[in-house]
Amino acid sequence: MKAGIHPDYRKVVFMDINTGFKFITGSTMKTNETVEWEDGTTYPLIKVEISSDSHPFYTGRQKHAAADGRVERFNKKYGLK
Template structure:
């Protein structure tokens, strides 16, 4: 590897999924404003809205969000194609 092009501030950082409260610790250079204490050790905290532990592609659970009847409108138009 080339010298001098990689950051020197790799450190353990806690990433927290806010939708299911799951946390994981990994090494990162991301700047964090908050901290969290886990097992007596203080880590920088990065809050995320969605991770692989809550994303429908990885969990297999699909959420259907109906905004102003759009799903019903779609189903009435295209839902009965197999008949």
């Protein structure tokens, strides 16, 4: 590998602002906020709006709309018979 061309990865805490779920991973993102982790170490904090803890695909709270209901709503809205 060439020296000096790879980004500087560091441990960062990502926090889901909807659920408060936190996890540590390597990242190159920059932030001014920090948080103290359970082990007493202070890490940079990056807030995200959605994570695996709140995303409907992972939580099973996904909405399933019936296809026939969508067609009926479309026809009602645009006056097609």
